Amino acid sequence: MAIADDPELLGDFILESREHLSSIEQNVLTLDQDASNSEAIHACFRAFHTIKGLAGFLELGAVQEVAHEVETVLDQARTGKLAIDSSVIDRMLESKDYLLVWLDQLEAMLQKGTPVAAPDNSRLLVSIRALTAEPVARQPERAEVAVEVPAEVATAVETLARLAEAVAAAESVAVDVPVAVDVPAAADAPAPADAPAAQKAVETPAHEARAIKVDTSKLDYLVDMVGEMVIAQSLVRHDPDLAGESRPRLMRNLSQLSRITDEVQRTAMSMRMVPVGQLFRKMSRLVRDLARRNGKRVELETSGEDTELDRNIVEELADPLMHMVRNSLDHGVETPVERAATGKPAVARVALRASHQAGHIVIEVADDGRGLNREKILRRAIERGLVEPGAQLTEHELFHLIFQPGFSTADQVTDVSGRGVGMDVVRRQIHRLRGRIDIQSTAGVGTTFLLKVPLTLAIIDGLVVTVGAERYIVPIFAVREMVRPTEGMIATVQGRVEMALVRGSLLPMIRLYRRFGVKPASEDPTKCLLIVSEGAGRKFCLMVDGLLGKQEVVIKSMGEILQRVDGLAGGAILGDGRVGLILDLEALCG
Numbered sequence: 001m002a003i004a005d006d007p008e009l010l011g012d013f014i015l016e017s018r019e020h021l022s023s024i025e026q027n028v029l030t031l032d033q034d035a036s037n038s039e040a041i042h043a044c045f046r047a048f049h050t051i052k053g054l055a056g057f058l059e060l061g062a063v064q065e066v067a068h069e070v071e072t073v074l075d076q077a078r079t080g081k082l083a084i085d086s087s088v089i090d091r092m093l094e095s096k097d098y099l100l101v102w103l104d105q106l107e108a109m110l111q112k113g114t115p116v117a118a119p120d121n122s123r124l125l126v127s128i129r130a131l132t133a134e135p136v137a138r139q140p141e142r143a144e145v146a147v148e149v150p151a152e153v154a155t156a157v158e159t160l161a162r163l164a165e166a167v168a169a170a171e172s173v174a175v176d177v178p179v180a181v182d183v184p185a186a187a188d189a190p191a192p193a194d195a196p197a198a199q200k201a202v203e204t205p206a207h208e209a210r211a212i213k214v215d216t217s218k219l220d221y222l223v224d225m226v227g228e229m230v231i232a233q234s235l236v237r238h239d240p241d242l243a244g245e246s247r248p249r250l251m252r253n254l255s256q257l258s259r260i261t262d263e264v265q266r267t268a269m270s271m272r273m274v275p276v277g278q279l280f281r282k283m284s285r286l287v288r289d290l291a292r293r294n295g296k297r298v299e300l301e302t303s304g305e306d307t308e309l310d311r312n313i314v315e316e317l318a319d320p321l322m323h324m325v326r327n328s329l330d331h332g333v334e335t336p337v338e339r340a341a342t343g344k345p346a347v348a349r350v351a352l353r354a355s356h357q358a359g360h361i362v363i364e365v366a367d368d369g370r371g372l373n374r375e376k377i378l379r380r381a382i383e384r385g386l387v388e389p390g391a392q393l394t395e396h397e398l399f400h401l402i403f404q405p406g407f408s409t410a411d412q413v414t415d416v417s418g419r420g421v422g423m424d425v426v427r428r429q430i431h432r433l434r435g436r437i438d439i440q441s442t443a444g445v446g447t448t449f450l451l452k453v454p455l456t457l458a459i460i461d462g463l464v465v466t467v468g469a470e471r472y473i474v475p476i477f478a479v480r481e482m483v484r485p486t487e488g489m490i491a492t493v494q495g496r497v498e499m500a501l502v503r504g505s506l507l508p509m510i511r512l513y514r515r516f517g518v519k520p521a522s523e524d525p526t527k528c529l530l531i532v533s534e535g536a537g538r539k540f541c542l543m544v545d546g547l548l549g550k551q552e553v554v555i556k557s558m559g560e561i562l563q564r565v566d567g568l569a570g571g572a573i574l575g576d577g578r579v580g581l582i583l584d585l586e587a588l589c590g
Contacts, residue, residue: 020047035084047114062118227554238575275306304354310456332369366448399439
């Protein structure tokens with residue numbers, strides 16, 4: 001059959017193969033640390049075997065060839081005829097990369113409808129076959145001793161061998177059932193009458209169905225609709241026509257509706273949650289490759305892999321996390337010789353940790369390297385005009401200079417870093433996720449970056465404030481405190497910049513009504529409220545008329561026109577039906 005004849009079948013193959021390739025990389029990296037791990041060898045063998053079978057059915061010859069050759073290598077490894085060493089690890093990772101490139105091209109073909117040619121695999125096949133060309137040289141075989149075996153014993157051994165092969169094949173089928181998103185299913189829910197036989201077999205096994213495959217776009221749509229339902233429920237609850245009603249049965253029904261809506265919302269959001277461990281696994285390969293390229297010995301430690309957060313946030317965190325890990329390995333971790341000179345173990349440690357904290361997820365990227373060089377950071381900042389000579393900076397202010405665009409302390413440019421791009425992208429991306437980033441560093445001991453991001457991008461906790469007749473929502477994660485200013489707290493610097501003296505610190509003051517062209521209730525700061533906020537690593541004060549309260553709101557897109565307005569991150573429908581604009585604090589203070 002031609003691969004374009006059945007796009008649905010090819011799409012299923014791509015989805016399932018991606019899952020197998022992810023498993024392969026994880027197990028290969030396990031073998032890199034422990035070459036004798038038989039479970040990892042068997043898992044890799046089953047994954048390549050399954051990919052080979054599926055590719056053969058779809059007549060994807062290039063995929064089938066590569067998978068077959070790697071399967072041969074792994075077969076010798078699991079029978080003890082071949083030792084797992086760095087060359088075997090490298091070839092398996094190269095094979096995984098090749099198959100992933102081919103899958104990307106197949107996916108592009110499905111989207112564009114244009115045929116693609118398989119990437120050249122000739123050089124890869126030669127290098128894989130070379131691994132088994134001389135098995136005797138790679139691992140000496142034991143001397144064979146001729147023993148006469150009775151016919152009955154030989155027959156029994158052959159039967160057991162066939163049985164073992166059948167069990168291995170069954171394990172392969174059982175392990176490799178693709179599930180894109182786990183959604184609890186009713187135990188006795190029957191499969192649709194028109195469902196394919198294979199689908200019925202997966203979704204309604206004799207021992208009760210536990211998960212079904214759901215397209216992620218449908219899941220996103222469900223979450224959006226649940227958000228609309230939450231808004232509708234809030235409008236009903238705050239409807240002025242019902243405000244004066246005191247009928248007990250109506251109030252009970254409204255309360256019941258509110259409880260059910262909240263529960264549906266929590267359930268819908270949990271369905272889109274995925275473990276952060278899949279993100280950490282991607283970093284394992286990066287650490288191994290960069291360490292080998294730079295002649296460093298690094299061990300990656302992970303914890304909190306089961307911590308869950310929104311799938312969309314996991315995808316958005318991939319690039320920032322990659323930049324930070326690369327930065328740790330290039331700037332933070334020393335070479336074995338440098339570490340020996342300072343009395344450190346030759347093997348450096350990079351740690352990725354995830355944990356829950358007050359409705360947020362905190363991800364730590366830590367290393368036990370040389371730490372941030374305060375003097376060099378300050379010198380480069382003065383050279384670039386970011387800091388005045390003689391300026392007294394706090395540790396927080398000094399460390400956050402590395403997030404300035406184009407800032408770098410590297411003495412030379414490498415293929416990993418040194419051009420001053422990356423860390424500013426990290427900060428921008430984290431702030432776009434409504435998160436924040438902090439740094440802890442001790443010279444000679446190491447550096448820890450702490451990323452704090454919300455559990456989901458669909459909902460936000462905010463303070464609803466008023467400016468004239470308008471309503472604005474200040475994300476609560478960026479609010480430090482609120483103060484009512486007095487006469488002596490407000491000053492003007494050089495006749496143009498207004499500052500507020502809060503707890504001994506002069507902070508820039510932003511009059512929100514001026515920024516958005518709104519008529520305020522009062523222009524006198526002493527009759528207004530100052531919200532001490534933080535954005536882009538700097539503290540400042542927002543002057544608003546008043547505070548209506550704290551509210552959890554569903555974020556809505558602003559549309560094409562209002563998306564271009566600086567200082568706005570989105571909108572939300574409040575309980576009274578009015579629209580509140582969500583502030584982008586980083587853009588406001590920029």
